[in-house]
Amino acid sequence: MNIKIALFSLSSLLLAAGFLHAQKQVYQSQFERSAVDDNKMKLNRDKEPKIDDSFKPLFNGKNLNGWHQATGTAKFFAKDGEIIGIGNNDKDVPNSFLATDKTYTNFILSLEFKWGEHLGNSGVMICAGMDGKGLVAGPQIEIETNPERAWTGGVYGERCGAWKYSLSRKEHDAARAAVSEFRDWNRLVIKCDNERILTWVNGVPCANLDWPQGAFNILDGGFIALQVHAGGASEIRFRNILIKELPVKSVFQKKFRKGAVADENMKLNSDKEPNLSAGGFKKIFDGKTLKGWRKVSGTAEWSVEDGAIKGVGNNDKNVFNSFLATEKNYKNFILTFKYKWGEPLGNSGVMVRAALDEKVSAKERELKGDAVKGPQIEIETNPERAWTGGVYGERCGAWKYSLSRKEHDAARAAVSEFRDWNRMTIMCRGDSIKTWVNGVPCANLDWNNSWFDASNGGFIAFQVHAGGVSRIFIKDVKIKELR
Template sequence: MIRIRSIFTVILVQFLLLSCAKQEESADDGWRELFNGQDLSGWKAVAGTAEFSVENGEIVGTAVEGSPNTFLITEETFGDFILELELKVEHVSSNSGIMARGQFDPNAREGNGLVYGYQIEADPTERAWSAGVYDEARRGWLYPLDLNPSAKSAFKLGEYNKYRIEVIGDEIKTWLNGQEVAYVVDDMDSKGFVGLQVHSIRNPEDAGRKTYFRNVRIKTENLDPKPFDSDIFVVNNRKNELTDYEITQGWRLLFNGQNAEGWVGAYKESFPDFGWSVSDGVLTIAASDGGESTNAGDIVTEEKFSAFDLGFEFKLTEGANSGVKYFVTLSENNSGSAIGLEYQILDDEKHPDAKMGRDGNRTLASLYDLIKADKQSRFVKPIGEWNKGRIVVHPDNRVEHFLNGVKVVEYVRGSQEYRDLVAISKYKVWENFGEATEGHILLQDHGDEVSFKNIKIKTLN
């Protein structure tokens, strides 16, 4: 009997020691629960009339007819943090999201209040942009999942999805069910609340649809950021500065923000001594007479490229025309702009070129005179604001154009379909147009003021 009691005592002591160790480990790992599983202490609903309740240890948000987007937000605000939670929607109409460093203006919308700022998306529709980054009620999409299409399958409708969101300094990184999704570098908000969204509904029959949240926890000290292992495109809003991650992935700047190093005039041995200027990290071609390469002229990279990923930002003035050309060989010795495939840069509303060509194939972000950009106006920034362009030439000759993160053109260089388009274009006079194995990248002088910054490139193998 004594021996049994002794054994029991040893087991009990070991159990207590193990429990204490686990509690100490839990207390020391820095995580804390934002939702206590019982009630909504520390949270408040704002900006709409959707209902939030606690059921079975879960936060349940219920959509109501006639309400704008409603947010359950923390009363506490946070700067740098790592946030983890689980989210479930049961119907494709139940768009949702998670505010990170969210902002609230109680006086907006006639005193009904407005939530704005970084939102990590929950998108159950066919578009599938879940864990992309949206700037709610402000700038719109910062990281659509066209930039990371492999992550579109991560979200599971009708199941709990685990989100991990790192907001550290000016970097926002997201994971969904373990999948690396989005990487944004932006410094507009340095502090704000965490918020859970119930989206407005379009159809009355969707009233009553529910969105579920659970296991909401945050870490604000001794942060241990998780590195991305995959090759993820970074939306980097620093000016002419790459992140360490981009550098390790092979990115480099084509414009250093200080001078024209690496660029020369097309068909020239040096950079133009007038027209083009560098000021405050921005490369600008001055307005002249609106003619094509009749003033300072185009500029081209000294290097040639074959397969590559090229990112750039551009800003148009009213009525302006320009372009980014690639596979420019400078072998034609033609007058006017040098010959090459062109990502069109244009004020579609006020420049006449938008109505020329064939079926809109000279509009903004189009493959000029060949393929019209399939774009929506809500993804185009107004004249005078910066737009983000991207051209990807894959090693298999598949080419993509992006505008503000959304893919708008795709084609294959040298394919029969491509050659058929060339045959009915202005380029039909040039043999094997656009099919060179390598070429320069060109910024066009079309006689209008246009500015560029954040020009970066990565060669692809």
């Protein structure tokens, strides 16, 4: 009996180990240690960009004007329309990089490469910079000569965490076979657009990576550099180095650029706040009870205190955000209310045209309850970001309208004191959502119903964000329904 139990236990352990191994699902098992998990790698299914007259040369074909050697002892020189990099056996120096004097943020880069007499390891740095030790760091597009691994076109984090996108999936077979002859000219095309990196080798799609900013910040761009790896004699040649710069996501608050919406996708709200003294407004909170309201998710406590709705959060991080919602649904309307923060501060918002998320699984619902989905108008207390009045897609794609443009300065300054009463006004009509904070215009968004279908309206709900102790007070909640 004990032997059977032992065999069963061993069998279970082996099955568990097999399961854990399957989670990584690396097709080239001999390179599993350095490969990226499959579920973190999206496939590049885009066609290689067309290289046309809109591209400008980065190399004049005659000399290295516009370039400089950033690190290393390899020799770089120009000859017969090529940049040639010659490595050596010096293992006590950093990798060698020939870098552009100019920096680039969003672009398509095309170049041709081939190896000379001695094979080796190389790559192309993009949006790169110098780290605190004076060494080159950032995303590197791999150029290698190991025929078994064959990860040319993958993305390596030079001095920032090693491989970010390996070519280790079964679906990468074509990419791994894209370089057939190392000493023939091969074409590498790299597209870096709003922090997404796509690569092609000889027209074959390779990497598709959303670069992790925590690894190395490329938000402001950086130089392009050609590598000769240290520690071995090698010869790499480059020619036809062309670049086409793309529009940059010009976000005024660079610190919050990752969460911001591209400027060109945000229309400015230049309208005056609606006349709140006009007829047609009705109270939807009586100042005494929560009649007409219901708690729909989360574990925050809702009550009435001194004529205001009081929402009190807690430190429970294992629940969905808390919402107090109207029992009635609304479609086209002007909503106005006042709010202020108690002690401590937190994060809140007001949902409009919202609904319960039907995609919450039965298991999740049992553990966490219901979740709310739809457009949320932000109420926050981060004085640096200050996106109160912006529009967030709750459980439908995050920010839809951030307050990150230079022209949003007045909107970002609209809340001067978090613990004073502030007024928010929201107008929903058709697909349009416009907001004002203390009379200052904020968002002007045409809601895309493919994000979440709000075309038939939904409930209004005040939020207390999960995972933190906070207190928010809301009063004078009035609505005017529109046709």
